[in-house]
Amino acid sequence: AQKVTQAQTEISVVEKEDVTLDCVYETRDTTYYLFWYKQPPSGELVFLIRRNSFDEQNEISGRYSWNFQKSTSSFNFTITASQVVDSAVYFCALSEVPGNTPLVFGKGTRLSVIA
Amino acid sequence: EAGVAQSPRYKIIEKRQSVAFWCNPISGHATLYWYQQILGQGPKLLIQFQNNGVVDDSQLPKDRFSAERLKGVDSTLKIQPAKLEDSAVYLCASSRVPGAGEDYEQYFGPGTRLTVT
Numbered sequence: 383a384q385k386v387t388q389a390q391t392e393i394s395v396v397e398k399e400d401v402t403l404d405c406v407y408e409t410r411d412t413t414y415y416l417f418w419y420k421q422p423p424s425g426e427l428v429f430l431i432r433r434n435s436f437d438e439q440n441e442i443s444g445r446y447s448w449n450f451q452k453s454t455s456s457f458n459f460t461i462t463a464s465q466v467v468d469s470a471v472y473f474c475a476l477s478e479v480p481g482n483t484p485l486v487f488g489k490g491t492r493l494s495v496i497a
Numbered sequence: 498e499a500g501v502a503q504s505p506r507y508k509i510i511e512k513r514q515s516v517a518f519w520c521n522p523i524s525g526h527a528t529l530y531w532y533q534q535i536l537g538q539g540p541k542l543l544i545q546f547q548n549n550g551v552v553d554d555s556q557l558p559k560d561r562f563s564a565e566r567l568k569g570v571d572s573t574l575k576i577q578p579a580k581l582e583d584s585a586v587y588l589c590a591s592s593r594v595p596g597a598g599e600d601y602e603q604y605f606g607p608g609t610r611l612t613v614t
Contacts, residue, residue, distance in 0.1 A: 386539075417602075424607070425586060425607055425608050425610070426605060426606070426607045426608065427540070427588065427590075427605035428605075429602050429603070429604065432602060473539050473540075475539070479595060480592070480595070480601045480602060480603070482528070482547075482594060484532075484542040484545055484553065485540070485542075486542075487539030487540050487541070488539050489537070489538050489539050490537075490538070490539050
């Protein structure tokens with residue numbers, strides 16, 4: 383069975399600090415996909431990134447970066463120079479085939495960025 | 498492109514009452530999902546449709562929950578009768594199927610927040 387663990391329930395940082403959100407996953411599939419979603423106070427889940435199990439290259443998008451390590455089954459998310467607008471709940475998720483199989487979510491990490 | 502639409506946004510009912518939620522997916526998205534998100538947890542799949550057929554309803558409490566997707570577009574999720582533990586946000590998501598384009602991410606609607614008293 384697939385499982386996603388986000389051990390950090392809540393994190394609070396001061397604006398401009400860097401912050402890393404941890405994600406550890408379990409799956410028996412050899413091919414799988416990992417995701418990060420952001421859920422702001424409005425409640426809608428916003429897609430941030432998708433990674434497949436064959437691509438361990440780290441990715442950077444503006445202030446966001448992701449570190450995928452298959453050896454430790456981790457897919458961590460770093461926000462550099464955090465801003466108040468980054469305050470949200472962040473979910474890590476796993477699926478077998480995007481578009482064909484559902485997402486298995488972690489419990490989420492609530493990030494509060496204080497001005 | 499319009500996003501996933503859901504209504505109502507909020508609903509308060511008493512236990513043992515019935516309630517229905519509506520979802521209109523993104524145009525062209527064959528796959529539709531209903532997720533339940535209890536406060537403080539991640540979303541959990543209730544049911545998955547592809548076109549108007551059910552792909553996975555293994556986690557749907559079928560004694561009280563039902564869902565349909567007539568004509569393979571809009572979908573409704575019904576709870577009858579509701580229990581206190583059904584208080585949650587019900588999220589609808591849609592996606593293309595693989596091979597139907599490069600973008601096959603799941604896009605989520607704003608959700609319906611249900612409170613059962």
